[in-house]
Amino acid sequence: MIFNPTKSGLGSLRAAVSRAEDLQGFAPSLWIETSVDDPGRGMAQAALGAGVDLVVAAGGDGTVRSVADGLRGSGVPLGLVPIGTGNLFARNLAIPVNDPTDAVILAFAGDERAVDVVAVEVTRPDGSLESHVSLVMAGIGIDAAMIANTNPELKKRVGWLAYVDAGLRAIPVSKPFRVVYRTDAGRLMRSRVSSILVANLGYLPGNIELVPDAEIDDGNLDVVVLQPRNAFGWLLIWRKVTWENAVLRKTSLGRQFLDLTGGGRRRESVYSRGRSGGIEIDGGSEEVEIDGDEFGTVVAARVRVDPASVVVRVGR
Numbered sequence: 001m002i003f004n005p006t007k008s009g010l011g012s013l014r015a016a017v018s019r020a021e022d023l024q025g026f027a028p029s030l031w032i033e034t035s036v037d038d039p040g041r042g043m044a045q046a047a048l049g050a051g052v053d054l055v056v057a058a059g060g061d062g063t064v065r066s067v068a069d070g071l072r073g074s075g076v077p078l079g080l081v082p083i084g085t086g087n088l089f090a091r092n093l094a095i096p097v098n099d100p101t102d103a104v105i106l107a108f109a110g111d112e113r114a115v116d117v118v119a120v121e122v123t124r125p126d127g128s129l130e131s132h133v134s135l136v137m138a139g140i141g142i143d144a145a146m147i148a149n150t151n152p153e154l155k156k157r158v159g160w161l162a163y164v165d166a167g168l169r170a171i172p173v174s175k176p177f178r179v180v181y182r183t184d185a186g187r188l189m190r191s192r193v194s195s196i197l198v199a200n201l202g203y204l205p206g207n208i209e210l211v212p213d214a215e216i217d218d219g220n221l222d223v224v225v226l227q228p229r230n231a232f233g234w235l236l237i238w239r240k241v242t243w244e245n246a247v248l249r250k251t252s253l254g255r256q257f258l259d260l261t262g263g264g265r266r267r268e269s270v271y272s273r274g275r276s277g278g279i280e281i282d283g284g285s286e287e288v289e290i291d292g293d294e295f296g297t298v299v300a301a302r303v304r305v306d307p308a309s310v311v312v313r314v315g316r
Helices: 010-024 041-049 061-071 088-092 100-109 142-148 152-158 161-170 231-244 252-261
Strands: 055-059 078-082 111-123 129-134 137-141 177-183 189-193 195-199 221-226 269-274 276-281 286-290 293-298 300-314
Touching: 010 055, 010 100, 041 055, 041 061, 055 061, 055 100, 061 078, 061 088, 061 129, 061 293, 078 088, 078 100, 100 300, 111 293, 129 137, 137 142, 137 300, 142 195, 142 286, 142 293, 177 221, 177 269, 189 221, 221 276, 221 300, 231 269, 269 276
Parallel strands: 055 078, 078 300
Antiparallel strands: 111 129, 111 300, 137 195, 137 286, 177 189, 177 276, 195 221, 221 269, 276 300, 286 293
16 A cells, blocks of 8 residues: 555545455555655555555555556556545546545456556756656646646645636736647647647546547557637637537537537647657746646656556456
8 A cells, every 4th residue: 555644534544445455365455655755656666576466556646646657567456546636547547536445445356457658758948857657648838837826725625626726817827839749750740839738548527528539548648739829719628628529529410510510620729649759849948747746847848658557456
């Protein structure tokens, strides 16, 4: 059990794990705390060194991401007990986010699914390189600024809705920036964007389907470029992710309607797909976020998919 000690409900979590151990025939679990300096990667490697049969990450997306990084390629399954704010990775895998006891049962007894991980290498303004991983999505631009400016007290009270507040405050003051990007070995694309995201999965809280065709085990990553020209452009993006992607694209009649009304030809949001990609910011640096955590500023990023590299316990 790798757990974030700052989260609440750890007493009931220990009780739920003890019951699951008895039911599934496990010996008493090894409990390892994360730290500020290491949110889980080193702990996962220590667990592998101890010869465990299962690693369960109890925390938010940051904890899960770091633990998954430590387990990459090991074949040891990862169970999830989501006790964070967004819990996007768990939500996309239909793991209970409001019932830790059910999540523990699933972690001990669920089916196994091999999922992709996105390896992210960022270049800092001073030229230094850093390597990270993403399970959900990484973004440069307004989404990163939104996360950096989220009110922590509001986040504690209302959870992921605090990101909506931060987004409404970020949109009026954010400035578009120029990027050069490419997916796989395709041609270089130049654009003036508000945000560019690399996604491993498609759903956000609130029934927002940002990337409708993204699959967490398809061996690909999806690049989303948001380039609205004005406030009306943001409204069109909102309509796309909450209505077109989430509703109209689900039926043949809805897709015909989109074709007739030109929904597929608008350029406020542009999608591409591949196994790797590169992004360079033209003339400056921008903030970056990975799986809902702020990671400072960058001038470039390279991404590639590491297919089926982590095994996750999921529902049948």
